[in-house]
Amino acid sequence: MPSILDKPYFRDEAAAYAKLESIVWPNGPVCVHCGETNRIGLLKGTATRPGVYKCYRCRKQFRVTVGTVFEASHIALRHWLQAVFLMVSSKKGVSSNQIHRTMGITLKSAWFMTHRIREAMKQPGWPTGGKLGGSGMVVEADETFVGGKAANRAYGPIPLKQAVFALVERNGGVRSFHVPDVTAANLVPIIARHAHVDSRFMTDEANTYSRTGRWFRDQQTVNHAAKEYVRDDAYTNTLEGYFSILKRGIYGIYQHVSEAHLNRYLAEFDIRHTNRIKTGSDDMARMDRALAGIVDKRLTYRGTDRNRATAPHA
The missing domain is CATH 3.30.420.10 (Ribonuclease H-like superfamily/Ribonuclease H)
Structure with missing residues (x-):
């Protein structure tokens, strides 16, 4: 049986962008600048970065990562997807130190990377799930x-x-x-x-x-x-x-x-439990669910106290 990490989107950058686009744009690409859905083309030049589109309405370029937790990251998207998979498939979590060693990135980058992913796992207001329980439950x-x-x-x-x-x-x-x-x-x-x-x-x-x-x-x-x-x-x-x-x-x-980040860790444990195998979801389904939450949750090193990275604890 082949390894799950042999899937194309864990190894190839173009395939990684295609995977993310299928989740964020299920009906096709949408210009992040003007909302156009028709007059859009994928740039395919040899010097063009993977996943770059051009909107022929507002004449601007964009990628699916704009406005997400992956925006402006120097870490390859395929490595982001590997980290997401490791976090959603590890029952008790995976530490930033482990991500640091596995991905070959600095501990500071690994810590900030895992917190970005946890931010994506948050379910603000639970708009799609409604309330827990119901008649007979x-x-x-x-x-x-x-x-x-x-x-x-x-x-x-x-x-x-x-x-x-x-x-x-x-x-x-x-x-x-x-x-x-x-x-x-x-x-x-x-x-x-x-x-x-x-x-x-x-x-x-x-x-x-x-x-x-x-x-x-x-x-x-x-x-x-x-x-x-x-x-x-x-x-x-x-x-x-x-x-x-x-x-x-x-x-x-x-x-x-730390108390400042506890809610993010709770979101990580919540999404693993809610989408566990017992309820019909496997590791890949949990990964897709986590990736669906990346939009409008960009974090930066600078900004409010709530979002600022302070020190890598784990």
Whole structure:
């Protein structure tokens, strides 16, 4: 069986652009300057870079990477696609150090490269997926904390833990959020926005969820404090499994995730879980899903504090 990395778009630059164009422009090329779709031609001169089009309406040139996380990158697009595939196919993630060694690029470039890809994996507003759950479906809610342990600290202050709240549809997608505190004021608006009221809602015994009981068709709780974890089909074990993979990835692969970038790492774990093989998606389908999110998400080294690269952690 041939290696997946032997596919043409992982080895040839023109094939890589054709692959990306098939995802970003499913109905054919679109001028990024004026929106023209008809009077466009692919430039084929020997001195022309791969994937360059010319619009004969506004007379400007463009490529599919304009306005995406790949814009103005000196890294070959085929290497970008290899990195995307490695990230979506590695269950617990792949570190920037590994990308640095595998691709033969600097660690700084690898770190910024992986953060660009994670930005593409974000699902702002989940416009295509709607709310999780629905009639006859089950949605679980739970929270966890990620960060160092005081017992592992030889000296210095106790490291702060970051709170992560998540919703998962059984046999479906997951959406996780970095929240400042696990309080009803922070969690209830997220639940209202992302969980369908016709769902059966499963939580633990935390008082945080007491206000949501009247919203859903049915809400069941399990009392973890009393060592009750399953009662018929009432449990939050699906989320517990997701949190287990999340923590193993953060502690075992990345080792340290800063608070400023935690949401990007959560987006990476979300897309892998939501598009896992169990739901009918394979590694290539996950790659296509990640590439579909690259538009209008360009990041630069300079700019706002939210987007500025600070130091390569992992």
